[in-house]
Amino acid sequence: MLSKKLLQKNKHNMIRLIYFDFNFWRVDILRLCLGFSNTPYEMIRIPRKEWREKKKDFPFGQLPVMIINNKKFAHTHSLARFCALKSNLYDDNDLKRIIIDQVIDWANEITNKIAPSIRAAMREKNLAKSKKLRKEFIDNDLLEWFTYLEKLLGDSSKEKLFFTDRFSIADVTAWRVIHWFYSRKLDQIEPKFLNKFTLLKHFYESMNNFEKFAKLQEYKEIVN
Numbered sequence: 001m002l003s004k005k006l007l008q009k010n011k012h013n014m015i016r017l018i019y020f021d022f023n024f025w026r027v028d029i030l031r032l033c034l035g036f037s038n039t040p041y042e043m044i045r046i047p048r049k050e051w052r053e054k055k056k057d058f059p060f061g062q063l064p065v066m067i068i069n070n071k072k073f074a075h076t077h078s079l080a081r082f083c084a085l086k087s088n089l090y091d092d093n094d095l096k097r098i099i100i101d102q103v104i105d106w107a108n109e110i111t112n113k114i115a116p117s118i119r120a121a122m123r124e125k126n127l128a129k130s131k132k133l134r135k136e137f138i139d140n141d142l143l144e145w146f147t148y149l150e151k152l153l154g155d156s157s158k159e160k161l162f163f164t165d166r167f168s169i170a171d172v173t174a175w176r177v178i179h180w181f182y183s184r185k186l187d188q189i190e191p192k193f194l195n196k197f198t199l200l201k202h203f204y205e206s207m208n209n210f211e212k213f214a215k216l217q218e219y220k221e222i223v224n
Contacts, residue, residue, distance in 0.1 A: 015041040016067040020048050025176040026076045027064040030083045032172045035218040037087035084169035096164040099156045103170040107177045113141045134188045150197045175207040
């Protein structure tokens, strides 16, 4: 039996992820990586209504946050790289690392593009403004930014199954963001938009059929 001292040490060393009380790609890509590699972690949820009073306690006033050895770390890309390295889902090749980083940055960029329409609805409670901003996003940004991702997949991968031809956090991230846009959870965005992107649609469907990925509890929580 493990001693209390060793159990306490293991608890401190365990990765703890903190995010709001809903699923979102910024934390889900961390969870999926750790789950894929069977790396133990604890998920801590903060109700959205409590965030204002707790915000000051977190680096940069943002989530997700990771705690290891009682130290807090932040910023999606930094945490994603850490979890990918921990899970052997990054790459030893410098050029392939650039490809992986580009996918994560793409996810952040397209999120920033759609964010004003989300804020208008969630924070301002201005549905008319949100609808207008969402239409502008659909007209000006949706197809353009998915075209960028499709081109990156086409240029980077020989087999067109994984972005670097080896399963990595790039694929986890691309799948998670595609699912966000495809799942009808964003008003006014119909899943048929993905039909315009042959490579990405095939990639998305292949990821859903990738048994080692699709059997993860984290995956099931996201898609259900």
